[in-house]
Structure formats: C-alpha cells, structure tokens
Amino acid sequence: MSPTLLAFIVKELRHILRDRQTLTILLLMPLVQVVLFGYALRSDVRDVRLAIVDPSPDYATIALRDRLVAARRFKIVSVSPSMTSVEPLFRQGKADVAIAFEPDFAGHLHGNGPAKLLLAIDASDPNTATTMQAYARAVITSYEAEVGAGLNQPIRIIPDTRMRFNPTLESVNLFVPGLIALVLTLVSALMTAISLSREKERGTLEILLVSPLRPWQIIVGKVLPYLGLAFANVLTALLAAWLIFHVPFRGSVLLLLSESLLYAMVSLALGVLVASLTTSQRVAMLAALLVTMLPSSLLSGMVFPIASMPVFLQWVSAIVPARWFIVIARGIMLKGVGLDYLWRETLVLLGMTVVLMGIAVRSFKPRLE
Amino acid sequence: MSGLAIEVVDLTRRFGGFTAVDNISFEVAAGEVFGFLGANGAGKTTAIKMLIGLLAPTSGKAHVAGLDVKTQMDQIRTRIGYMSQRFSLYEDLTVLENIQLYGGIYGLSDAQITERSKAMLASLGLADDFVGRLPLGWKQKLAFSVALLHEPAVVFLDEPTGGVDPLTRRQFWELIYAAAARGTTVFVTTHYMDEAEYCDRISIMVDGHIGAIGTPRELKEKWNVPTIDELFVRLARPA
Numbered sequence: 001m002s003p004t005l006l007a008f009i010v011k012e013l014r015h016i017l018r019d020r021q022t023l024t025i026l027l028l029m030p031l032v033q034v035v036l037f038g039y040a041l042r043s044d045v046r047d048v049r050l051a052i053v054d055p056s057p058d059y060a061t062i063a064l065r066d067r068l069v070a071a072r073r074f075k076i077v078s079v080s081p082s083m084t085s086v087e088p089l090f091r092q093g094k095a096d097v098a099i100a101f102e103p104d105f106a107g108h109l110h111g112n113g114p115a116k117l118l119l120a121i122d123a124s125d126p127n128t129a130t131t132m133q134a135y136a137r138a139v140i141t142s143y144e145a146e147v148g149a150g151l152n153q154p155i156r157i158i159p160d161t162r163m164r165f166n167p168t169l170e171s172v173n174l175f176v177p178g179l180i181a182l183v184l185t186l187v188s189a190l191m192t193a194i195s196l197s198r199e200k201e202r203g204t205l206e207i208l209l210v211s212p213l214r215p216w217q218i219i220v221g222k223v224l225p226y227l228g229l230a231f232a233n234v235l236t237a238l239l240a241a242w243l244i245f246h247v248p249f250r251g252s253v254l255l256l257l258s259e260s261l262l263y264a265m266v267s268l269a270l271g272v273l274v275a276s277l278t279t280s281q282r283v284a285m286l287a288a289l290l291v292t293m294l295p296s297s298l299l300s301g302m303v304f305p306i307a308s309m310p311v312f313l314q315w316v317s318a319i320v321p322a323r324w325f326i327v328i329a330r331g332i333m334l335k336g337v338g339l340d341y342l343w344r345e346t347l348v349l350l351g352m353t354v355v356l357m358g359i360a361v362r363s364f365k366p367r368l369e
Numbered sequence: 370m371s372g373l374a375i376e377v378v379d380l381t382r383r384f385g386g387f388t389a390v391d392n393i394s395f396e397v398a399a400g401e402v403f404g405f406l407g408a409n410g411a412g413k414t415t416a417i418k419m420l421i422g423l424l425a426p427t428s429g430k431a432h433v434a435g436l437d438v439k440t441q442m443d444q445i446r447t448r449i450g451y452m453s454q455r456f457s458l459y460e461d462l463t464v465l466e467n468i469q470l471y472g473g474i475y476g477l478s479d480a481q482i483t484e485r486s487k488a489m490l491a492s493l494g495l496a497d498d499f500v501g502r503l504p505l506g507w508k509q510k511l512a513f514s515v516a517l518l519h520e521p522a523v524v525f526l527d528e529p530t531g532g533v534d535p536l537t538r539r540q541f542w543e544l545i546y547a548a549a550a551r552g553t554t555v556f557v558t559t560h561y562m563d564e565a566e567y568c569d570r571i572s573i574m575v576d577g578h579i580g581a582i583g584t585p586r587e588l589k590e591k592w593n594v595p596t597i598d599e600l601f602v603r604l605a606r607p608a
Binding site: 003004014 | 422423443446447452456458459461470471474475
C-alpha cells in the first residue's frame with residue numbers, strides 16, 4: 001500500500017476512533033437491534049381466530065374443537081363443511097388459522113388408519129405463524145394422548161401443516177440474517193455518506209483533490225475503516241443471536257463473513273455515490289436513509305416476504321442489494337448451504353459492487369463543482 | 370520557461386453559454402508574490418481551479434512549475450500547495466496529526482515529518498493541541514504552514530486572510546514573504562486592497578478578462594490613482 005494512501009487511512013481511523021459517542025452507538029447497535037427485534041417479534045399470541053372445516057361432525061371433532069377453545073388461545077370464527085369458505089376468510093384477514101378434519105374423523109381415529117387433519121396457517125407474519133402452529137399442535141397432541149390412554153391403545157392424529165402466503169417458512173430465526181443486512185447498510189452506506197459529505201461541506205475534500213491523492217484512493221481510504229467496523233458488527237449480531245436467542249448456525253462462518261464483506265462493499269459504494277450526488281451532510285444523511293435503509297428493511301424480504309408483495313414491488317426488490325444478501329445469509333445460517341447454491345446471488349452482489357463503485361469513482365470528481 | 374512559475378496563454382473556461390474565464394494570458398516569475406484580484410464572480414476562482422487541476426480548461430494553455438496542466442497534472446500536484454478560503458485542516462485531529470496526514474499524502478518520510486513539524490510548531494509558537502481549539506488566526510497561519518509542508522514550487526492561496534484581525538493579517542504576510550524568500554512562488558487572491566500593495570505584481574480580473582496587470586506602483590502611475598483600491602473600483606465599475 002502506498003504511503004500516501006496509508007496516511008489517509010490513518011487519518012480516517014483517527015476520525016472514527018476520536019468520535020467516541022458515534023463509535024459506541026455503532027458498536028452497540030447490532031446488540032440492541034438483535035435484542036429488540038428478538039423480543040418484539042416473540043410476541044405472545046392470543047385470541048387466534050380459528051376457522052373450522054368439518055364435513056362430518058362427530059364426537060371426536062367436537063371434542064377437539066372444544067379443547068381448542070378451552071385453551072383460551074383460540075376462538076372459533078366460522079364452522080363450515082368445506083375448504084372453499086375458508087379461502088375468503090384468509091383473504092379478508094378474518095381468520096388466522098383453519099383446521100380441516102377429514103370426513104369420518106372419529107372412524108379413522110378408532111379404526112385402523114390414522115385420523116388426518118389439515119392445519120392451514122396465515123404466515124404473512126412468520127413469527128406469529130410459528131407460535132400459532134405450536135399452540136394448535138400442542139392441543140392436538142394432548143387430546144391424542146388423553147384419548148389413547150382412555151382406550152388403552154395408542155391412537156394417531158396426523159396434522160398436515162400448510163403455511164399460507166409464506167410457504168417456505170423456516171423458523172423464527174429468519175430475522176437475524178435480515179438484521180445483519182440492516183446493520184451493515186447503516187454502518188456502511190450511512191456512515192460513509194456522512195463522512196464523505198462532511199469533507200465536502202467543510203472544504204477539506206477540495207484540498208485532498210488538489211493533493212497527489214487520487215479519487216479512488218480517497219474512496220478506498222474512506223471505505224476501508226468502515227469495512228472493519230462492519231466486520232465487528234456482523235460478529236456482534238451473530239454472537240448476540242446465538243447466545244441470547246439460540247439461533248442456529250448451520251453453514252460456514254467464513255463464507256458468511258466473506259459474503260457480509262461483499263455486501264458491505266455494495267453498501268459502501270452506495271454511500272459514496274450518495275455523498276457525491278448530494279451537497280450537504282444533512283441531505284446526504286436523508287438520501288442515504290431513503291435509498292438504502294428503507295428498501296433494505298422493507299423491500300428486502302426481511303420483514304415482508306417478497307412472494308407476498310405486488311409484482312411491481314417484487315421487481316423493484318431485485319435491485320435492492322439487501323434482498324440478495326438476505327437470501328445468502330439465510331441460506332448459510334439456516335440451511336447450511338454453500339456457494340454451490342448461492343453463487344447466483346453472490347454474482348449479483350459482485351456485479352452491483354463493480355457497477356456502483358465504478359459509478360461512484362466516476363461521479364466523485366466532476367461533482368465537486 | 371525555467372524562470373516562470375506560472376505561464377497562462379489564452380486560457381478559457383465556459384460553463385454552457387457562460388464564459389467565466391475569457392482568453393486570459395499572464396506570467397508569474399519564480400519566487401514572485403503575485404496578487405490575483407477581482408470582484409466576486411469575475412472569474413478568479415475558476416481560473417485558480419484550472420491551475421490546480423480542479424477544472425479542465427475549455428481552451429488555451431497553462432503551465433505550472435513548467436508542467437502542462439492538461440497532460441502533466443499528476444506531476445504538478447506534488448509541486449503545488451493549496452489553501453482554500455475555507456479553513457481546511459481537520460478540527461478533530463491534533464496539529465501533529467494534521468501534519469502527519471498531509472506529510473504522508475505528499476510522500477514525506479517519517480523523519481522529514483517529525484523534523485518539519487517540530488520546526489513548524491516552534492516557529493509558530495504553537496503547542497500540539499486539537500486544531501478545533503485554536504483561534505481562527507492561528508488556524509489560518511497553521512493551514513498556510515501545512516500547505517508549505519512539502520516545500521512546493523508554487524503555493525496557491527485563495528483569500529487566506531478572510532475574517533482575520535489586522536495584526537494576524539500582518540503576521541500572515543510575514544509568513545508569505547518568508548516563503549517567497551525561500552524561493553516559493555506565492556499566488557494569492559484577496560479582497561483587502563492594502564494586501565494588494567504588499568504583492569510584487571498584481572492582476573485585476575474584470576468579467577473574465579484581465580483588466581490590469583503589473584507592479585502596484587506601475588498600475589497606480591498608469592491609471593493615475595492614489596491607491597489600488599481606487600483602481601479596483603474604477604475597473605469593476607467602468608462608468
């Protein structure tokens with residue numbers, strides 16, 4: 001590394017280390033976010049609205065229905081003989097869960113075959129959906145055990161669960177990868193945009209541009225220290241998720257860290273771009289929030305599943321870097337898959353980095369005027 | 370060309386239909402203190418920006434330290450110093466940290482940086498502290514010294530004494546003379562006409578042209594005015 005660039009990076013590090021308050025906030029943010037999101041999304045679920053589909057009511061289905069209501073978690077909002085009436089209820093948001101018994105449920109329960117029922121759950125909020133599923137299954141299992149004990153022979157009820165609107169729902173752990181994306185976006189894009197536009201506003205950038213420092217060196221010098229900070233943030237978020245919420249980590253930590261750095265590069269490039277297109281710190285900050293933070297949290301699939309968005313927004317989400325990173329992070333953390341499955345998303349991020357960095361470096365100098 | 374620090378021939382810069390700098394030509398000798406005057410909007414800043422590589426000329430030629438601004442800007446950058454009208458050191462860094470930054474950017478060795486920063490602190494009578502805590506006058510003197518840190522052939526000062534008290538302005542000009550005595554060419558813009566009288570030669574820009582150029586004495590005799598101040602007003606308002 002050239003001594004020129006090194007001197008510049010040392011200066012950037014000093015800025016960051018000297019501003020203790022900002023640094024503390026940035027370092028603690030992943031921890032706070034993991035804890036807040038973790039608890040906020042683990043809300044206790046009550047008064048679940050239950051639609052019953054019971055083509056041939058018998059004593060067994062009535063008993064199970066009573067159990068569900070007696071557990072106080074559920075209240076029955078509709079009873080009908082066929083599934084067709086359930087669909088409109090889901091669409092209008094009038095039911096959260098539907099339980100459909102197969103015809104002759106009691107007969108199957110005491111005959112040879114297992115008795116089957118279908119558990120359909122509105123999973124547009126994945127976390128609530130998981131909780132509702134657990135409640136329903138608990139009631140069914142306890143009924144199963146009770147009836148089996150009375151008959152002195154084990155009986156089987158097989159609940160077939162369908163998550164509606166979000167069929168690939170993995171677990172409550174979905175939010176952690178999204179959170180990593182959010183923290184990285186914040187630190188990388190927002191902080192670089194602020195720090196670069198500060199130089200612009202104060203006139204120091206002009207001095208730097210007159211000096212032998214090249215524009216790409218200024219950008220690299222701005223970006224490198226924040227990459228380090230982003231790295232620390234990812235580790236904090238992962239540790240907090242693992243220690244506090246026991247979020248599993250199935251894949252390669254090294255791969256996730258590398259992908260995180262790649263994603264941080266994309267965000268940093270966005271930050272540089274925002275700074276070079278805006279004229280003051282304040283505008284840069286607002287612009288960074290608008291073009292990075294909002295899409296990263298709302299259009300990335302972190303909170304709202306992409307599959308349940310209107311088609312137009314699904315297209316828009318394709319240009320949001322966080323969307324691709326979240327797929328990668330979820331794949332590595334929750335499914336334990338490697339690059340052989342995630343190369344496409346990785347390539348997208350790589351391409352975005354190259355394009356954005358290119359535009360950022362190019363737009364950097366002429367925009368001084 | 371060896372005796373010329375700056376040589377400008379038919380230099381022009383247009384922004385769309387507006388011509389900010391219109392065909393100007395002038396020379397600055399090595400070691401000279403050259404005052405570059407002009408009303409706000411006369412094209413001073415645009416001209417300076419072309420000389421220090423922040424703007425590309427639309428047409429014409431300019432050489433700085435014997436090098437072409439169109440083709441040899443990279444070499445020029447290491448041989449010029451620049452102090453803008455806005456304070457340009459980092460206030461959250463200490464004096465020494467600022468010196469280390471600029472020394473490093475201009476490729477000085479650690480030994481050179483240590484040596485020169487000691488000398489600088491001693492000659493300015495400064496202790497190492499956060500730059501943000503220094504009074505404005507000190508900041509400006511420090512910024513000037515930092516711009517000279519790599520011993521440039523030419524130093525460009527864009528309104529260096531704006532908002533500074535008269536005593537500090539006087540001290541600042543002593544620093545300028547000291548730099549010129551060491552062989553550095555000083556190219557300075559100012560709005561203080563008494564400062565114009567301190568320069569070896571001056572030029573006055575009017576609407577993108579050079580309205581007058583010469584030593585202060587020559588100009589006063591030629592235009593038959595008692596002060597540069599009066600010449601400036603007469604040129605800026607040709608009525």
